[in-house]
Amino acid sequence: MGSLGWEIPACIGAKLGQPEKLVVGVVGDYSFQFTMQEVAAAVQYRIPFVLVMINNISLGLIRQSEVAYGMNYNVDLAYTVEHADGELSQMERGINYVQLMEAMGGLGQRVEQPEEICVSLEWAIRTSAARRLPVLVEVMVEREANAAMGPALNAISEYEPLPHSTTVTSMNGAGSQELRQGLSSIAVSGTA
Numbered sequence: 001m002g003s004l005g006w007e008i009p010a011c012i013g014a015k016l017g018q019p020e021k022l023v024v025g026v027v028g029d030y031s032f033q034f035t036m037q038e039v040a041a042a043v044q045y046r047i048p049f050v051l052v053m054i055n056n057i058s059l060g061l062i063r064q065s066e067v068a069y070g071m072n073y074n075v076d077l078a079y080t081v082e083h084a085d086g087e088l089s090q091m092e093r094g095i096n097y098v099q100l101m102e103a104m105g106g107l108g109q110r111v112e113q114p115e116e117i118c119v120s121l122e123w124a125i126r127t128s129a130a131r132r133l134p135v136l137v138e139v140m141v142e143r144e145a146n147a148a149m150g151p152a153l154n155a156i157s158e159y160e161p162l163p164h165s166t167t168v169t170s171m172n173g174a175g176s177q178e179l180r181q182g183l184s185s186i187a188v189s190g191t192a
């Protein structure tokens, strides 16, 4: 989908439509901000799903589109807060999305190292099903990695292996079985 904010409502709809399936949504950090309040609705109505956030603390697609113009303008989601006493605190990681999930009654984990991703995904799948809650896995990634898009898509000749054949094989805990059974899961992903 091209519209930001599609992912969370889509996860809710997919899970309501096919409650027996595992629903996993992939969301950008900025896209999450468009409809994040729907997490509260999912908690209220006990609609479980796993949300994987790719957090580059920026509007990556917009930043990349600006490169051709030599710009890097208004794409940062990190900022500085000035407190009442004049103290400054740096929100170097932008919004704390795990706290946001928790504020709405959901759960989340931040992942900083690649080897933590599987562990966190297993936790999210297990916990989301057991507690009937939306659960976030926030994966911190490089701010300025370019993605293949537009005409660059034509230049792709080699793809990364599918997660089913790589990551998932190293998962052993609860949840991994559900992921291995590709048909028992629905993947929801929005792109800009």
Ligand SMILES: Cc1ncc(C[n+]2csc(CCOP(=O)(O)OP(=O)(O)O)c2C)c(N)n1
Binding pocket: 002, 003, 004, 005, 027, 028, 029, 030, 031, 032, 054, 056, 058, 059, 060, 061, 062, 191, 192
């Ligand atoms: C509703 C809506 N508003 C604006 C846009 C334009 N837009 C495309 S990508 C993008 C930034 C997306 O940032 P993020 O979700 O963090 O994904 P990233 O590109 O960083 O992976 C924006 C504002 C859009 N696609 N949809």
Ligand SMILES: [Mg+2]
Binding pocket: 028, 029, 030, 054, 055, 056, 057, 058, 059, 060
């Ligand atoms: Mg982003």
